Amino acid sequence: MSLLKKCVIAGATLVVLAVAAGFGVYRWANSPVALASPQLDVTVKPHSSVRGVTAQLIRGGVPVEPELFVIMTRVLGLQTQLKSGNYEFKAGITPYEVLQKLARGDVxxxxxxxxxxxxxxxxxxxxxxxxxxxxxSVGMSDADILKAIGVPPDAPGVMAGNGEGLFFPDTYLFDKDTSDLDVYRRAYREMQLRLAEAWNGRATGLPYRTPYEALTMASIIEKETGRATDRPLVAAVLTNRLRAGMPLQTDPSVIYGMGEGYNGHLHKKDLQTDTPYNTYLRQGLPPTPISLPGVASLQAAMNPAASPALYFVSKGDGSSIFSDTLGDHNKAVDKYIRGQ
Known part of the structure; x- marks a missing residue:
């Protein structure tokens, strides 16, 4: 057999083998992976190489063929696009779909x-x-959590040993096995940002010396009404009372001060029992916030309605009626509370 003929045969054999190999890789790439369980989570660490990602997949119960997975990744030019995070894989997923999921960052x-x-x-x-x-955070006190997330030691909440009001109420997204301290840290930073924005846009002449006092007021407003249109009027009543040297007389602060002693009903004796949060017996703001206020309450605390009202009472439908005088307030109480 001539040398030329031998070369032709060898070349043809290589082509056949290459085609066969390519078909084999294609079939592998599009065949379901034998997951360790029908549904599982795998975490890919940041800054992992392609081989590192492959190893993490295998350890996590996604047994892709290491060399083929690396080759497929490089052939498709995705070796620099694999993203870290927690991924969910379900039965029936193929190596190609695994790779695409990682490249999209479909965490x-x-x-x-x-x-x-x-x-x-x-x-x-x-x-x-x-x-x-x-x-x-298991076993940590409130003060321990504040310290762990980096709240300055001279911050009012730390000094009070109380994390109340310092965390912004919102929906937080996270990867599986994220530390709960990370969520606390994010919520704290978000509240600091929202509070600073509201404080910078506050009206003049407010009876608050610090943002923390304004936060405390916002926390009371949050508990006093769920109706957005009433919040600025509730804020007006409370700030008017502070300016006039009148006690705030807010039931939510009394309830907060009762702690576990509150059984769902507030009685006259509760209003007459002194705690640091009894705003019937003590003038001024309570020593700390009493809840986690949202944006609307922060804005209301910083920009109360222009109203001379000093009293308000719930109408029983979620809204309130506001009065400038005690006489009008007593009439509203008779109508909406006593049913007279």
């Missing part, structure tokens, strides 16, 4: 929702019960 994000008006205690309970978080 499996979890959520923690903190509701406006919740107390910090409620927020802690919510995060403690979130199964996707890493619970590093």
């Amino acid at each position: 499996n994000e979890y959520v923690a929702t903190i509701i406006e008006g919740w107390t910090f205690k409620h927020m802690r309970a919510e995060l403690d019960s979130n199964p996707a978080l890493k619970h590093d």
